[in-house]
Amino acid sequence: MRVFAVAEHRLGEINPVSLELLNFANKIKGDGTSEAVIVGDDVRALSSVLAGCADKVWALSGSQLEHYNPESHADVLLQLFEKEPPDLVLLGNTSQGCELAPLLAVRLRCPIVTDVVGASVEGGLIVSRYIYQGKLMVDLKLNRTPCVLTVRQGVFKEGIELRGEVTELRLTPSKPLRRRFSRIIEPEEGEIDVSKAEVIVAVGRGAAPSLKLAEKLASLLNGAVAGSRPVIDSGLLAKDRQVGISGKTVKPKVYLALGISGAFQHVMGMKDSELIIAVNKDPQAPIFNVAHYGVIADVQELLPKLLSKVEERRK
Amino acid sequence: MRVFVLVKHAPSPESTLRVGADGKSVDPVCLTYDINDWDKYAVEEAVRLKEKYGGEVVAVSVGVNCDATLKKCLAMGVDRAVKVPVEAGFDPYQTAEAIVDVLRGERFDIVISGFMSQDTNNALVGVLAAAMLDLPFATAVVELSVEGDEVRAVREIEGGYREEVFLQLPCLVTVQSGINEPRYVSIMGIKAARSKELREHVVKLRGPSVFVERIYVPPTRRAEILKGSMPEVAEKLVELIGSKGVI
Ligand SMILES: Cc1cc2nc3c(=O)[nH]c(=O)nc-3n(C[C@H](O)[C@H](O)[C@H](O)COP(=O)(O)OP(=O)(O)OC[C@H]3O[C@@H](n4cnc5c(N)ncnc54)[C@H](O)[C@@H]3O)c2cc1C
Ligand SMILES: Nc1ncnc2c1ncn2[C@@H]1O[C@H](COP(=O)(O)O)[C@@H](O)[C@H]1O
Numbered sequence: 001m002r003v004f005a006v007a008e009h010r011l012g013e014i015n016p017v018s019l020e021l022l023n024f025a026n027k028i029k030g031d032g033t034s035e036a037v038i039v040g041d042d043v044r045a046l047s048s049v050l051a052g053c054a055d056k057v058w059a060l061s062g063s064q065l066e067h068y069n070p071e072s073h074a075d076v077l078l079q080l081f082e083k084e085p086p087d088l089v090l091l092g093n094t095s096q097g098c099e100l101a102p103l104l105a106v107r108l109r110c111p112i113v114t115d116v117v118g119a120s121v122e123g124g125l126i127v128s129r130y131i132y133q134g135k136l137m138v139d140l141k142l143n144r145t146p147c148v149l150t151v152r153q154g155v156f157k158e159g160i161e162l163r164g165e166v167t168e169l170r171l172t173p174s175k176p177l178r179r180r181f182s183r184i185i186e187p188e189e190g191e192i193d194v195s196k197a198e199v200i201v202a203v204g205r206g207a208a209p210s211l212k213l214a215e216k217l218a219s220l221l222n223g224a225v226a227g228s229r230p231v232i233d234s235g236l237l238a239k240d241r242q243v244g245i246s247g248k249t250v251k252p253k254v255y256l257a258l259g260i261s262g263a264f265q266h267v268m269g270m271k272d273s274e275l276i277i278a279v280n281k282d283p284q285a286p287i288f289n290v291a292h293y294g295v296i297a298d299v300q301e302l303l304p305k306l307l308s309k310v311e312e313r314r315k
Numbered sequence: 316m317r318v319f320v321l322v323k324h325a326p327s328p329e330s331t332l333r334v335g336a337d338g339k340s341v342d343p344v345c346l347t348y349d350i351n352d353w354d355k356y357a358v359e360e361a362v363r364l365k366e367k368y369g370g371e372v373v374a375v376s377v378g379v380n381c382d383a384t385l386k387k388c389l390a391m392g393v394d395r396a397v398k399v400p401v402e403a404g405f406d407p408y409q410t411a412e413a414i415v416d417v418l419r420g421e422r423f424d425i426v427i428s429g430f431m432s433q434d435t436n437n438a439l440v441g442v443l444a445a446a447m448l449d450l451p452f453a454t455a456v457v458e459l460s461v462e463g464d465e466v467r468a469v470r471e472i473e474g475g476y477r478e479e480v481f482l483q484l485p486c487l488v489t490v491q492s493g494i495n496e497p498r499y500v501s502i503m504g505i506k507a508a509r510s511k512e513l514r515e516h517v518v519k520l521r522g523p524s525v526f527v528e529r530i531y532v533p534p535t536r537r538a539e540i541l542k543g544s545m546p547e548v549a550e551k552l553v554e555l556i557g558s559k560g561v562i
Binding site: 069070071094095096098099102103105106107110111112113114115126130131132133135136137138139140141142144178179180181182183184185186187198199221222223229230232233234239240242245247248249253254256261277278283284286288289290291292293294295296297301302305306308309310313314 | 332451481482492537
């Protein structure tokens with residue numbers, strides 16, 4: 001198979017998911033090729049990073065390609081695919097990939113599957129993904145090529161070394177753009193930086209009623225309270241306390257996940273913590289797949305007991 | 316301003332989830348359905364646009380049993396609803412095609428969809444529809460306003476960063492949770508909804524492009540589950556936390 005991996009970069013750095021896409025491509029290409037594509041105003045330097053994991057690299061550059069824009073990026077990618085037809089197009093399951101992939105799929109008139117975490121090619125292409133926020137999995141069969149897939153970050157970390165040749169093409173979008181990039185807005189910084197805390201007591205939707213107790217526990221442990229997205233969305237905690245892909249990435253010594261289901265968007269922000277303890281009343285909760293220790297219990301019942309034990313011990 | 320909002324009547328991930336006897340489905344007996352969580356934000360945003368700029372809000376839902384969700388939208392302030400009575404199953408293309416079939420017969424300025432379905436987690440239908448209709452679009456939008464003949468959209472990207480973009484009208488946006496606080500359905504809203512139009516739009520689906528081979532419980536389980544009475548468990552937790560030298 002001829003597998004193309006659309007790379008991503010921001011502020012002059014390749015998103016690591018781009019290399020993972022190439023690892024994935026090398027795994028399933030068979031006697032075909034893994035080919036990286038990178039789009040930007042000047043992407044020569046970044047191309048060489050990709051070349052280390054690809055059979056070939058396509059650097060699509062042009063003055064109108066400086067900022068990511070799904071319209072201009074899809075346009076030049078389609079110009080390439082017209083001449084170099086893909087069997088499979090891979091993108092990261094990222095804020096960019098989630099826009100570009102379906103647009104490419106419609107233009108290529110081909111099937112698409114998002115957030116893929118596994119694949120096999122014997123007897124046709126079958127891909128695996130989670131559904132119901134990580135509680136179940138599905139294997140999906142794709143009957144025709146080309147196909148477009150977005151691939152979850154952090155899954156295909158191991159790969160082989162290659163030395164692909166870089167081909168640079170200067171391209172301009174063929175149509176006027178109707179979406180205009182304006183600016184990137186930096187995150188607002190609050191009083192404390194949760195990514196520096198040694199202990200994090202993380203409050204999920206299931207522990208929102210116990211927020212006060214969680215705050216007390218965090219201060220007893222000289223740690224910080226953080227939250228999952230619904231807790232931040234509902235205004236209970238400030239935005240800079242959100243852990244996950246659209247919030248902060250944290251690696252504390254202890255991460256106590258209270259009433260958090262363990263959706264991948266949350267897990268990506270805390271999975272590298274030294275000790276992860278999860279409390280959840282649902283034994284099926286996916287958080288137990290990342291936690292080192294789990295307690296199946298109601299947070300409202302356990303937390304007061306835990307607080308008094310910690311107080312005892314500190315005396 | 317005419318705004319279309321796409322809503323799904325979706326099973327909740329909080330339902331008891333059991334794999335069906337065929338190994339290719341989720342046992343429907345245990346599923347509880349409601350408006351897809353992300354779509355509440357979409358409806359709220361659409362109704363707010365109408366309240367600010369005037370015009371009409373229309374909700375579209377694809378599904379045989381989506382009436383309850385459409386009625387909820389009408390009670391939240393949507394003016395009329397269109398139901399496409401087909402079951403598109405796992406393939407987002409089929410859902411998008413059904414929606415596009417409705418939209419082709421209508422005039423609109425903005426189409427709003429949720430970021431993703433709470434059951435399939437595809438995050439596809441909105442953008443697929445935009446691409447089929449050749450509309451400019453932005454996903455994961457957390458701020459939306461109309462400025463002249465453009466829409467200003469702030470979209471969420473990774474790590475707490477956001478990106479501001481401008482879209483020419485007509486356009487499509489998918490909204491992220493937290494963009495607003497969806498209103499509750501009021502008694503007055505429910506009363507008003509009774510006299511609003513809910514019409515069916517019949518389409519023929521073209522057949523799927525992806526096929527379910529198997530549905531199953533994910534294999535890994537890493538955590539060691541602590542057992543015992545509450546005080547015993549609390550004691551063990553203190554030991555564990557203490558072992559990291561933080562108490
Ligand atoms: C593009 C995108 C970006 C995202 N970014 C982030 C992000 O950065 N961070 C983030 O956290 N999420 C993010 N999300 C949302 C994510 O997908 C989940 O929706 C979210 O993490 C769920 O939060 P939760 O676990 O607190 O709530 P839920 O999923 O509602 O889970 C609540 C849990 O609490 C348990 N529970 C309920 N009551 C109790 C009780 N009394 N005692 C014990 N347990 C109880 C339930 O069993 C359940 O497991 C993002 C989603 C998208 C699509
Ligand atoms: N059956 C449906 N009917 C109407 N809108 C839908 C349907 N399925 C998905 N959508 C819309 O598309 C968004 C993304 O869904 P999905 O691609 O299934 O993750 C949802 O938030 C809805 O706004």
